[in-house]
Amino acid sequence: MNIGKYVKPSSVEEAWALLKGNEGAAIIGGGAWLRRGGRKLELAIDLFETGLDTIRTEDGRLEIGAMATYRQLETAPDILDFCDGLIARSIRDIVGVQMRNIFTVGGTVAGRFGFSHLNCALLALEARVEFHEAGLISLEDHLDGKGPRQDILTKVVVDGSAARGSFQAVHQSRNDFATLAVAVVRNVDRTTIAVGARPGRARLAESAMAHLVGSIPDGKEEILTARAGELAAEEINFGDDQRASAEYRRMICPVLVERALKEVLK
Numbered sequence: 262m263n264i265g266k267y268v269k270p271s272s273v274e275e276a277w278a279l280l281k282g283n284e285g286a287a288i289i290g291g292g293a294w295l296r297r298g299g300r301k302l303e304l305a306i307d308l309f310e311t312g313l314d315t316i317r318t319e320d321g322r323l324e325i326g327a328m329a330t331y332r333q334l335e336t337a338p339d340i341l342d343f344c345d346g347l348i349a350r351s352i353r354d355i356v357g358v359q360m361r362n363i364f365t366v367g368g369t370v371a372g373r374f375g376f377s378h379l380n381c382a383l384l385a386l387e388a389r390v391e392f393h394e395a396g397l398i399s400l401e402d403h404l405d406g407k408g409p410r411q412d413i414l415t416k417v418v419v420d421g422s423a424a425r426g427s428f429q430a431v432h433q434s435r436n437d438f439a440t441l442a443v444a445v446v447r448n449v450d451r452t453t454i455a456v457g458a459r460p461g462r463a464r465l466a467e468s469a470m471a472h473l474v475g476s477i478p479d480g481k482e483e484i485l486t487a488r489a490g491e492l493a494a495e496e497i498n499f500g501d502d503q504r505a506s507a508e509y510r511r512m513i514c515p516v517l518v519e520r521a522l523k524e525v526l527k
């Protein structure tokens with residue numbers, strides 16, 4: 262990364278005034294991903310001093326500031342107590358703690374990374390993302406590329422009382438990106454299933470979710486979860502990369518979906 266000018270505004274408004282209409286400017290979250298590329302930035306706008314690093318619960322609504330780090334996610338009581346600690350579980354094994362002290366929620370969500378564990382977990386939680394200019398939009402729309410191109414992501418919002426959650430992933434080696442990731446959330450009569458690292462951006466498995474609407478009768482769990490796994494594998498598009506073929510991903514998808522469903526239906 263090659264930076265012309267580096268600034269640390271003290272408010273989001275100040276940051277926006279610097280970013281708006283300036284194609285040579287970019288927001289810096291943790292800077293860990295940006296640093297990997299040889300990108301040239303005329304103006305780097307660091308949000309470190311904008312106060313966007315808070316995590317709080319209000320009226321059952323979880324709000325995570327864009328500058329909250331992964332380390333905050335894995336230690337904040339509000340996150341650990343929420344939905345079986347799904348968010349914390351999704352990120353706690355990513356590389357080392359030094360890097361997790363740097364990675365930010367905003368950099369991850371804004372980056373729309375296909376490999377991202379966090380984006381997969383937040384999609385299963387039907388999170389919404391707030392941009393300074395564009396306001397609140399669904400994470401699903403944002404990951405589909407319907408979000409703004411140049412804006413400042415200020416926070417992630419998760420509504421309601423998501424009851425049970427599970428995160429499952431397969432890795433070729435401990436510190437590698439996931440070969441496939443699955444996050445499942447179960448509320449009273451609704452289940453959401455997100456599949457990430459396909460290797461494309463995380464997607465909801467809508468048919469599998471429809472199959473699990475309503476209460477699940479005792480003794481029917483096994484048959485319903487097995488079918489949901491098959492449906493997810495049929496409806497999601499998988500791709501090839503150096504970690505695995507699309508065919509391999511399609512084969513392991515039902516296993517991860519079933520594993521996650523068994524956990525949330527216990």
Ligand SMILES: Cc1cc2nc3c(=O)[nH]c(=O)nc-3n(C[C@H](O)[C@H](O)[C@H](O)COP(=O)(O)OP(=O)(O)OC[C@H]3O[C@@H](n4cnc5c(N)ncnc54)[C@H](O)[C@@H]3O)c2cc1C
Nearest residue numbers: 288290291292293294295365367368369371377378413414
């Ligand atoms: C060595 C390494 C290994 C990794 N391994 C994994 C892994 O195994 N699994 C996994 O899920 N992830 C992994 N990641 C990714 C990591 O989890 C983060 O998603 C990533 O580093 C982005 O966070 P950041 O704070 O560094 O973003 P940055 O590098 O600061 O920014 C990323 C992008 O988002 C933009 N941006 C940042 N903040 C905002 C904002 N508030 N508003 C608008 N735009 C913004 C930037 O301009 C940039 O385009 C890895 C990253 C690294 C560097």
